[in-house]
Amino acid sequence: MNIAAAGDGVRMTLDELRELARKKLRAVGLSTDHADAVAETMVAGERDGCTSHGIYRLLVAASSISRGVVVPDAVPVASEPAKGVVRVDGGGGFAQLAFERGLPLLVQKARDQGIAALALNHVVHFAALWPEVERLADHGLVALAFTPSHAWVAPAGGAKPVFGTNPIAFGWPRPGREAFVFDFATSAAARGEIELRRRAGEPVPGDWGVDSEGRPTTDAAAVLDGAMRTFGGHKGSALAAMVELLAGPLIGDLTSAESIALDGGRGGSPMGGELILAIDPAAFLGAALSDHMARAEAMFAAIEAQGARLPSSRRYAARRESLANGVTIPARLYDDIMRIGE
Amino acid sequence: MNIAAAGDGVRMTLDELRELARKKLRAVGLSTDHADAVAETMVAGERDGCTSHGIYRLLVAASSISRGVVVPDAVPVASEPAKGVVRVDGGGGFAQLAFERGLPLLVQKARDQGIAALALNHVVHFAALWPEVERLADHGLVALAFTPSHAWVAPAGGAKPVFGTNPIAFGWPRPGREAFVFDFATSAAARGEIELRRRAGEPVPGDWGVDSEGRPTTDAAAVLDGAMRTFGGHKGSALAAMVELLAGPLIGDLTSAESIALDGGRGGSPMGGELILAIDPAAFLGAALSDHMARAEAMFAAIEAQGARLPSSRRYAARRESLANGVTIPARLYDDIMRIGE
Incomplete structure (x- = not known):
């Protein structure tokens, strides 16, 4: 999921984003310790280009808190x-x-x-x-x-x-x-991806799920009501x-x-x-630790040498970009976030 | 893989099978300890209907020993x-x-x-x-x-x-x-399954592998020479x-x-x-062990109640049958086994 709209957003450093997330999480009732820990995860997601697990989750967390699903000041x-x-x-x-x-x-x-x-x-x-x-x-x-x-x-x-x-x-x-x-x-797919298809009125691949009667379907809403695979x-x-x-x-x-x-x-x-x-x-x-860790590197090299990507490589590329240049929060999401706790 | 030919084989109890496997493994040079441990695995495979990991593996083990790939009297x-x-x-x-x-x-x-x-x-x-x-x-x-x-x-x-x-x-x-x-x-598939298709001159599904040039193929021999997926x-x-x-x-x-x-x-x-x-x-x-293990049983029941099988259920059914009635070794395999070590 990428909810960023091109050329229409608010540019922020990761420090600014972290501060915003902490403030909003405290505003909806999370204790300071929880707000700090939760904000860190959301900033990490946004930083790495995982926008579906990024700052958008402020809205999800606020909703969970307001519905009483989470204990906002729990002490682990x-x-x-x-x-x-x-x-x-x-x-x-x-x-x-x-x-x-x-x-x-x-x-x-x-x-x-x-x-x-x-x-x-x-x-x-x-x-x-x-x-x-x-x-x-x-x-x-x-x-x-x-x-x-x-x-x-x-x-x-x-x-x-x-x-x-x-x-x-x-x-x-x-x-x-x-x-x-x-x-x-x-x-087979993230639930959020099926939800996005439903909102867009688009079908899902036939192996993603079945309807509530157990029949194969490409209808996203039917899969959400039925069962994913x-x-x-x-x-x-x-x-x-x-x-x-x-x-x-x-x-x-x-x-x-x-x-x-x-x-x-x-x-x-x-x-x-x-x-x-x-x-x-x-x-x-x-004592043989570094020798054997080097053998793992040889395997990674054999994967990348044939043009295959290692898992997380896109995430790490996004991270390097965000650390250097900050992130852009889509304008509508930013507006929604600013209304949290007000 | 099921190499059993219908109505044409040698019926044995599991004890008889175990004794045969031990004898043949010793005959090709395995130490008694190794022969006993290896025989147990082969008998378990045959017993559970996993014939590709069953007594057929006597031929594979004998081959590995004769090629010097395995140390037959290694002491762990x-x-x-x-x-x-x-x-x-x-x-x-x-x-x-x-x-x-x-x-x-x-x-x-x-x-x-x-x-x-x-x-x-x-x-x-x-x-x-x-x-x-x-x-x-x-x-x-x-x-x-x-x-x-x-x-x-x-x-x-x-x-x-x-x-x-x-x-x-x-x-x-x-x-x-x-x-x-x-x-x-x-x-995507067991290598032995691709080998069986090759011998039978049958194609493999298109997502099982590629040829040595990296091109998609349904030719089993080409996948064996190329790469599996x-x-x-x-x-x-x-x-x-x-x-x-x-x-x-x-x-x-x-x-x-x-x-x-x-x-x-x-x-x-x-x-x-x-x-x-x-x-x-x-x-x-x-002290809550049995309560929580019972919750796992509830999940298994929810799977089986809808007609879905648990992994290994066919294997366990074959086991019950073999324990009661023994197993049948296909005649040709039996002959090949009898020639081991002679």
């Missing part, structure tokens, strides 16, 4: 139920602050044990997962992250929603370079189930079906948990 | 480089015995820390990954497994082989029932890269490109490493 509480496990109870607040509270403990445990897990519980999600795995890669750690969402997606062979869009993210540290990071939904057939469906299990029952938190039931039609962001795994390559490689 | 050596990490150096032998040596340590560490990793290094692979994750699920643990293979698969956006067929397996314990298990290649476009390609990194450089072992280079045209099975992660749900859930 960290615990250590096992030597390799950190749990942060987010108290119904946005996930970002819970992650910030858990991150130092996760990093410490991964370095101590070689591998560790962070469970975020009882949090509200609206963001991508790449910021989390990238933060861990910045600490030299390999990372995986999983979260369910709302039940919108049918299993392969079925036609009724069971899974969420259930993203999987992975991060790999590249010394001196931006991390190798991917983050994708296990659904996973990417990659039964393989994507298996991965979607894995995400439900790992970031749902395994950590004692909601499945996508439970999240949407709890939402009760309010249209709020998904509630539940997130699981993040962190692995320290130094625990496996010791 | 386990070490514990970190509190959450087990490493087993397989010494160039088949992976099965290395896994057996590492399994008890992995289970212990997962229970002690909540999460642990097992790296198998310097092993030869010819089997599926589901036996490993199922074994861990039998211990009540959630498991993930990854291994590269030989570089046969192009990254999305490219046309030259970089990745192996790079499977991902996942296991989830279901108390009193067969585990929820999946195990799939991140390539990943499943699910750029998402499958990202997962294939993750498998390379996790079970290659992270654990100090070969990438698929390095494995095929080392093979040097001998046509042996892939060499390198395997990474297995084990997570103890009890570490996250404590």
Whole structure:
């Protein structure tokens, strides 16, 4: 999604954008800690050209707060139920602050044990997962992250929603370079993309979903009322189930079906948990660390040498541009944002 | 792949099959420990109706041994480089015995820390990954497994082989029932399936691969000479890269490109490493374990209630049949097996 209108917007530095986001999030009732953590995620999205996860999300967050879906002043509480496990109870607040509270403990445990897990519980999600795995890669750690969402997606062979869009993210540290990071939904398309097609009156590809009777359809509204499909057939469906299990029952938190039931039609962001795994390559490689990390670079070079892009390469290009020149917020979005909290 | 010819075969109990496999593996030079561990995997494949990973693999293993690709009497050596990490150096032998040596340590560490990793290094692979994750699920643990293979698969956006067929397996314990298990290649199809089409003179679907010039093709032989594609476009390609990194450089072992280079045209099975992660749900859930495992069962029920199958359900049905009535080895395969080591 790119909601930017050409030549018609407000140019801002990232610092200005961060300040605006913090101010507006405080204005709708978020505590300062939450406002700072949430603003950081939105600025990162806007900076990297992921406008659907950028500053536009101020409107989504404000809506979630006004509908009572999120606890605006929740205080995350960290615990250590096992030597390799950190749990942060987010108290119904946005996930970002819970992650910030858990991150130092996760990093410490991964370095101590070689591998560790962070469970975020009882949090509200609206963001991508790449910021989390990238933060861990910045600490030299390999990372995986999983979260369910709302039940919108049918299993392969079925036609009724069971899974969420259930993203999987992975991060790999590249010394001196931006991390190798991917983050994708296990659904065939993002729900926001189908919503955009609906608004534009455009059809969707035939493998994106089915209508409420389980029939194939290219009608975006019918898919939104029916069920989305996973990417990659039964393989994507298996991965979607894995995400439900790992970031749902395994950590004692909601499945996508439970999240949407709890939402009760309010249209709020998904509630539940997130699981993040962190692995320290130094625990496996010791003194040979840099030799083996160089072998990973040889694989990346073999991919790029044939003209294929690494995941996140467009995002990193957008980042370099934004860091140098700031970002442009579309005029209409800017106006909508300025009205938040007034 | 199902190489069984109807009504023309040798019926055996699983015990008889196991004894035959052990005898033949010893006859081609495998040490008793290796022969027992490898036979178990082949019997499990045959039992579960996975004939391409079943007793047919005796021919493949015998070939790998005769070509000098595998060390037939390697003694796996386990070490514990970190509190959450087990490493087993397989010494160039088949992976099965290395896994057996590492399994008890992995289970212990997962229970002690909540999460642990097992790296198998310097092993030869010819089997599926589901036996490993199922074994861990039998211990009540959630498991993930990854291994590269030989570089046969192009990254999305490219046309030259970089990745192996790079499977991902996942296991989830279901108390009193067969585990929820999946195990799939991140390539669009199994290499053996393309080989079968080539032998039969049949075309392959257009999204399975490209020829050696990078052009789309439905010619099976051209795909085998060119490059296979990943499943699910750029998402499958990202997962294939993750498998390379996790079970290659992270654990100090070969990438698929390095494995095929080392093979040097001998046509042996892939060499390198395997990474297995084990997570103890009890570490996250404590006394609430059974409540939350029951919530996973509710999700499985929601999938099956709409007529969709869980992964491995056909395999488990075949298993029940084989345990009750034994298996039938096709006559020609049986003859080929009887000639091994003579």
